[in-house]
Every structure is written in structure tokens, then in C-alpha cells.
Amino acid sequence: MEILGRERRRRWSNGERLEIVAAVGVNGETLGRVARRYDVSRSQIYQWRHQFRKRGLLPAPAEPTFLPVDIGAPMLSAEPVPEDRVVSPLMVELCLAQGRRLRFDCGIDAAALTRLIRSVEAA
Template sequence: MEILGRERRRRWSTAERLEIVAAVGVNGETLARVARRYDVSRSQIYQWRHQFRKRGLLPAPTGPTFLPVDLEAPMRHAEPVPEDIIASPVIVELCLAQGRRLRFDAGIEAAALTRLIRSVEAA
């Protein structure tokens, strides 16, 4: 990397750009973490990746990407949901301001739902 003049504009070589773009996804690295590590904006990495793919320097994604998911890990801030709600697919839960939750039947009329939300928010 080379810093030029007062504006501190950085010049990245093609090899450095490829290294940064290739670092995304390795061992679960996110684009945001790679951008912070190399002190470059996320949009710049997207732009480089697009340019490299256009020039044929990066292979295009060939298929779906699978990410590891741990279904046994507890959810943060999760509240237990009563079993009768799980069994009924017509119940909707709406998360309102200040942690309030409103559960209602999916068939509720829009006007009644609006009045209900307003009264709960005003309480």
C-alpha cells in the first residue's frame, strides 16, 4: 500500500486487492470484519470483487453456499412461547416499542388492529 500526498489516498496493488477480497468467507470471516481489519470500506470490497469477477480473476459462485447452523444453541433474549400458540398457525405476534408484544388472530380486521395497537402504545 502506498500513501500519496496530503489527501492520504491509498493505492492498493492488484495482489493486495485480491488478498482482501479472498479473505472474505475464509473460516467464517464476514465482509465487515475483513473491511475493518484492512481499514477499507465494505463498498470498496464489493466493488473490487465485482471488477475481479468481470475480468475473470475471481470465479463466479457456482452454487448455493451453506453456512453452519447450531440448532442446539439457546437463543438470546428468547421468551418461551406457550405450546397452544405454536400449534395454531393463525396467531400473529407483533413486537412493539419498549419490548411490548401483541398477539392476535391473523384474521383481525385492520381497523380493530389499528385501535388495539394505538391503545397498547398509549398505555
């Protein structure tokens, strides 16, 4: 990083930008924590990530991994479900990275679900 002139405008090299963008998600690091660590705004990291993806410098997102699920076992939750939020037994709730949750009908097409997960994870 280089600080120039009186306005103290920072100049980041492409290598530094890639390092910052790549730090998001490593060992559960959130975009906000990475932004604070490098003293960069979150919107700047989003912009860099978009630019790198456009140029093909970022690897494609990893394929989603589907794990076997035992639907016979009761789900124990650390947080109570509010009474006004009743989930139909035909609905599935999937907890993704960074606290994101998807709720969908159990009859959803696997290809549609894969596209949905990819788009949510890429956002």
C-alpha cells in the same frame, strides 16, 4: 499499500485487492471484519469483488452442497421462535453462511432452489 501526497490517498495493487476480497468468508470472516482489519470500506470491497468477477479473476462460487436431512428428529434451537412467527409444517428454513436464512415451501423444484441459494450466497 502506498500513501501519496497530502491527501493520503491509498493505492492498492491488484494483488492486495485480490487478497482482501479473498479473505472474506475464510474461516467465517465476515466482510465487515475484513474491511476493519484492512481499514477499507465495505463498499470498496464489494466494488473490487464486482470488478474482479467481471474480469474473470475470481473463481466461480462453489457448487452448493446438499446434505441428507433427518426430518423425523426434532430440531433443537438455541433461540426461541417468537409466537407471531409461526412456520408452517410445509415450510423449510435453511440457514446459510453469514446468518442468512431462506424459507421455502417443501415442494420447491431442486433447480430453482439451487439458483436461489447461488444468488443469495453471491450477494
